[in-house]
Structure formats: structure tokens, C-alpha cells
Amino acid sequence: MIEQLTNTISKYIKLSSEEENLIKTFWTEKTLQKGHYLLRNGETCRTDNFVVNGTLKAFYINPETGREEILYFASENWWATDIESFQKQKPSIYNIQAIENTTLLQIRYDSFQEMLMQIPKLERFFRIILENYLGSLQRRIILNSTLDAEQRYLDFLENYPEISKKVPNYLIASYLGISAEFLSRMRKKIKAS
Secondary structure, eight states: OHHHHHHHHHTTSOOOHHHHHHHHTTOEEEEEOTTOEEEOTTSBOOEEEEEEESOEEEEEEOTTTOOEEEEEEEOTTOBOOOHHHHHHTOBOSSEEEESSOEEEEEEEHHHHHHHHHHSTTHHHHHHHHHHHHHHHHHHHHHHHHHSOHHHHHHHHHHHOHHHHHHSOHHHHHHHHTSOHHHHHHHHHHHHHO
8 A cells, every 4th residue: 555655756756665665664554434534623633644545525614504615525646634734733624534435544743754854855745745736726716716617517527537426416516616406407407418
């Protein structure tokens, strides 16, 4: 399983076999059953989490409506972490829950800092990961402001085809900021055209 992580890292930076072996010493495996939480609102995110397989959702409960609002999905080779909570070691303002049985590789905050000290080039890898995350977040904000619901849905299908197959439609609707009923009508309209 750790090879999946080192292969992902190797797409961005070159690792020696010694560095790969050292990386392995910092990570542990965790399995979450469907419906179990990786993180709850109010808890401090103690680990950075790499998804080996399975899917998670990050969400908060809207205090006005009481409804679950999806922030992001994390699937194979993605990260599922409250970055602010992890970096500042302060309570999270959202939840991360397994949508299906999920296997993760985890690293604790202090081990993460130690790993970066021992393998400084990993700073570059994690900077690239954060830049990619920030770019996707900016893109989502812009698309939510400029595209209608159907265009956002089609963009979601194009950019996240694997997630769209794994995640129930009501969660996709929440991610898109529309009702499940509206998504159902829109899907029928798209299929008919």
C-alpha cells in the first residue's frame, strides 16, 4: 500500500530507494468502514490522510437549514484532511466520513514535520499538492458563480467521472448546491437530449 503513496510522490519528485524506505517508516494504515468518521467537527485533525482505496466526503451541517453541505470528495490517490486543523492543530469546523469502506495511509502531525526535516524535497511535493488543491478550489468558486446548475453538473461528470459513479446523487446535488430532486430532473433532461 505504501508503494501507492511513493508512486504518487514520484510523479512529482524523484525519490531514491533510501528515501522511499524512510518514507515508509512514517506512515500507518487505517481502515474505515462505510459510515464511520475520519474527523468530526470540533475534533483536531491529528493526521494527514492519503486515500489508498474507497471514497470519503467532507461536509459541514448548515446551521440555518440543518442540511449536510458537501465541501469535497476524496477518492483513490487523493488526500482527505482538514488542512487548517492539521497545520495549526486546532479544532476542525467540518466532518470527514467514509462513503464506502476506505483504506488510508496516515501520518501524525509531529511525524509529518520530522519526515519533512529528514527528506526536505518532500516540501516541494506537498507544495505542489496544496497548489493543485488551491487551484481546484478557486475553479470551483468561479464555476459556482458563472455556470448554471446543468453546466456545473456536466463539468463535474467530465472532471470527476470515477467519483460520479461511486457517490450517491443526493451527495452530488449537495456538492453542486442544488436539490436532489432538481438533479434528478436535470439528469432526465440530459439523457433525453
